[in-house]
Amino acid sequence: MTFKRRIFVAIFVSNLLAGSLIIYASYSLFETRSTREFEARYRALSRILADTLNRLDVSTETMMQNAALVIAEHDSQKGLLDTDALRALRSRLGVTHAFIVDRNGDFIRSTNEDPAIIPNLFGFSSEYRKLLSGEKDVEATPMIVPKPERIPFKFLSVANAERTRIIEVGVRVDFLAKMLTEAVKSDDDVMSMTLYSPDGTQFGTFTQDGATFVEQKAKLPTDLNLPVDQENTMAFFTKVSSSHDSCAQCDVAKTSVNGRYYYILKSEVSKRLLTGSQTFAAQIACATLIINLFGSLLIASLLSRKLSRNIGVAVERVRAISAGGDIGARVNLQDSSEISYLTAEFDRVLDTLETAQQQMLVAQKMQSKVELSKIVAHNIRSPVLAIEMMLPVLKEVPDKVLRVLVSSVAEIKSLSSQLKESANTDSDTSQSFELNEFDVSDLLSEVVEQKRFEMSSADGIALKIGERIPTKVRANRSVMRGVLSNILNNAIEAVQSKGGEVEISSQIVRDKVEIQVDDTGIGMSNQTLQRLETESFSTKRGVGRGIGVAHARSAVESFGGQIRFASQYGRGTQVTIRLPACH
Numbered sequence: 315m316t317f318k319r320r321i322f323v324a325i326f327v328s329n330l331l332a333g334s335l336i337i338y339a340s341y342s343l344f345e346t347r348s349t350r351e352f353e354a355r356y357r358a359l360s361r362i363l364a365d366t367l368n369r370l371d372v373s374t375e376t377m378m379q380n381a382a383l384v385i386a387e388h389d390s391q392k393g394l395l396d397t398d399a400l401r402a403l404r405s406r407l408g409v410t411h412a413f414i415v416d417r418n419g420d421f422i423r424s425t426n427e428d429p430a431i432i433p434n435l436f437g438f439s440s441e442y443r444k445l446l447s448g449e450k451d452v453e454a455t456p457m458i459v460p461k462p463e464r465i466p467f468k469f470l471s472v473a474n475a476e477r478t479r480i481i482e483v484g485v486r487v488d489f490l491a492k493m494l495t496e497a498v499k500s501d502d503d504v505m506s507m508t509l510y511s512p513d514g515t516q517f518g519t520f521t522q523d524g525a526t527f528v529e530q531k532a533k534l535p536t537d538l539n540l541p542v543d544q545e546n547t548m549a550f551f552t553k554v555s556s557s558h559d560s561c562a563q564c565d566v567a568k569t570s571v572n573g574r575y576y577y578i579l580k581s582e583v584s585k586r587l588l589t590g591s592q593t594f595a596a597q598i599a600c601a602t603l604i605i606n607l608f609g610s611l612l613i614a615s616l617l618s619r620k621l622s623r624n625i626g627v628a629v630e631r632v633r634a635i636s637a638g639g640d641i642g643a644r645v646n647l648q649d650s651s652e653i654s655y656l657t658a659e660f661d662r663v664l665d666t667l668e669t670a671q672q673q674m675l676v677a678q679k680m681q682s683k684v685e686l687s688k689i690v691a692h693n694i695r696s697p698v699l700a701i702e703m704m705l706p707v708l709k710e711v712p713d714k715v716l717r718v719l720v721s722s723v724a725e726i727k728s729l730s731s732q733l734k735e736s737a738n739t740d741s742d743t744s745q746s747f748e749l750n751e752f753d754v755s756d757l758l759s760e761v762v763e764q765k766r767f768e769m770s771s772a773d774g775i776a777l778k779i780g781e782r783i784p785t786k787v788r789a790n791r792s793v794m795r796g797v798l799s800n801i802l803n804n805a806i807e808a809v810q811s812k813g814g815e816v817e818i819s820s821q822i823v824r825d826k827v828e829i830q831v832d833d834t835g836i837g838m839s840n841q842t843l844q845r846l847e848t849e850s851f852s853t854k855r856g857v858g859r860g861i862g863v864a865h866a867r868s869a870v871e872s873f874g875g876q877i878r879f880a881s882q883y884g885r886g887t888q889v890t891i892r893l894p895a896c897h
Contacts, residue, residue, distance in 0.1 A: 318622040326614035333606035341599040360552035371557045378470040381407035390475035411484030441562040445473040456556035464527040494520035503584045510578040512571040550581045747790035755782040774813025786896040789873035808835025829891040838881040
């Protein structure tokens with residue numbers, strides 16, 4: 315398999331897998347979200363219906379209690395009512411049934427059926443006896459299905475004022491069928507609603523065609539919060555609070571659960587819209603997968619062609635560089651590909667090699683300078699010795715000039731020795747100096763006297779020596795003379811073009827001797843001040859001894875001192891040297 319084909323396969327497979335995973339994740343997310351929204355919608359509908367049903371249940375019971383109390387009042391005032399009077403009151407009060415029960419629990423009046431066929435009231439629950447004993451004022455049932463009826467009813471009983479008879483009213487809960495049938499009609503996807511007692515006894519099933527009351531018992535799920543997903547429908551179960559959470563008659567009939575009575579509303583909803591939206595999303599996902607397939611082919615083809623072309627170009631340029639031996643040349647492939655990144659790294663390697671080659675050339679030049687230093691140090695000793703031998707016979711030279719000549723010859727000899735030692739050790743900064751104690755004030759006077767002699771022909775330059783405190787330091791006197799001489803040379807050169815002043819002074823700062831050289835020259839920029847740290851950097855061009863700032867710093871620091879530079883362009887420069895004072 316060629317390199318180009320390998321790149322093609324790698325890019326194609328990567329893009330195809332990544333795109334397919336994103337599409338699958340998006341489809342799964344949509345499927346989950348649409349299912350959750352569907353469930354949330356119909357749970358909310360069921361909760362609203364449950365709340366409405368509870369309100370109607372409570373308000374119906376309130377109406378029934380008022381009706382029962384009115385009949386009980388008539389019974390107390392007029393005695394035992396006959397059936398016609400009882401029916402008249404029933405119609406006027408809005409209940410569907412009215413009964414009168416004697417002290418033994420037997421029904422003696424009934425508006426709808428023969429009281430003789432109705433079972434004894436106390437057989438339904440012994441709690442009804444408490445109405446006659448005064449232990450209870452009201453005994454009521456939530457919605458129940460009394461046999462042999464198939465339609466749910468509510469019953470409520472009170473005693474008359476003398477507590478000799480019980481007045482009971484009943485209401486057929488027609489509102490239940492009306493409300494749930496209207497709820498089903500309001501949403502085309504709601505197939506049916508069914509109301510159950512806690513034990514699963516069915517009150518009725520309500521569809522768009524009406525209500526169906528069938529005597530049967532259903533097995534309800536243990537967790538009512540989870541919908542039951544069927545093939546084409548989804549069933550939602552909601553617990554509905556009844557007007558009474560306990561019912562003595564329901565306990566006897568064993569329709570309550572754990573002494574609690576409530577209703578369960580089942581909403582069966584078609585999954586038509588949910589299935590339709592998820593099917594449409596699946597179709598879009600399949601179409602996107604096909605687009606991803608062809609898109610991956612196109613992207614893989616373009617990128618493999620571009621990358622293989624970039625690799626070819628990079629290889630040709632690397633070969634050209636290798637054949638020509640020019641490490642200054644670069645591949646310089648300018649794009650955003652990985653190949654460009656690799657060639658950029660190769661170019662950085664070439665940069666490193668080129669830098670190393672330049673450093674090697676600098677090292678070779680330094681070696682040449684070392685060899686030249688050895689020659690100069692050797693050849694300069696003879697003329698210097700000759701001058702030193704003749705100095706004592708110079709009778710007509712003034713004492714001031716003679717002192718300058720003597721100190722200058724001593725300095726030349728010291729520099730010659732240092733140059734020779736530096737060449738032998740191959741390092742300016744690693745050499746050690748012989749230390750001795752000397753007075754800084756005397757050294758300053760000596761250096762200034764020499765510089766005044768050197769610049770005697772210069773006009774417009776004032777070399778001043780400021781305050782000096784006789785203080786001794788421990789250092790190499792000759793090296794310090796060279797450092798100060800070089801600093802003064804730089805200061806004098808800085809003021810030559812426009813004239814100015816150069817002042818050198820010394821003072822005691824804590825336990826340090828501080829030497830300051832100030833000039834009113836052109837000053838230095840911040841960039842130049844930063845470059846003063848560089849080995850062999852000098853602000854002069856072709857003038858001076860070649861002692862760089864780094865050499866002076868190394869010498870001063872070897873004596874335990876410090877050297878600092880401060881300058882303002884156009885205003886001048888200040889050089890400060892601090893050395894430990896001798897006590």
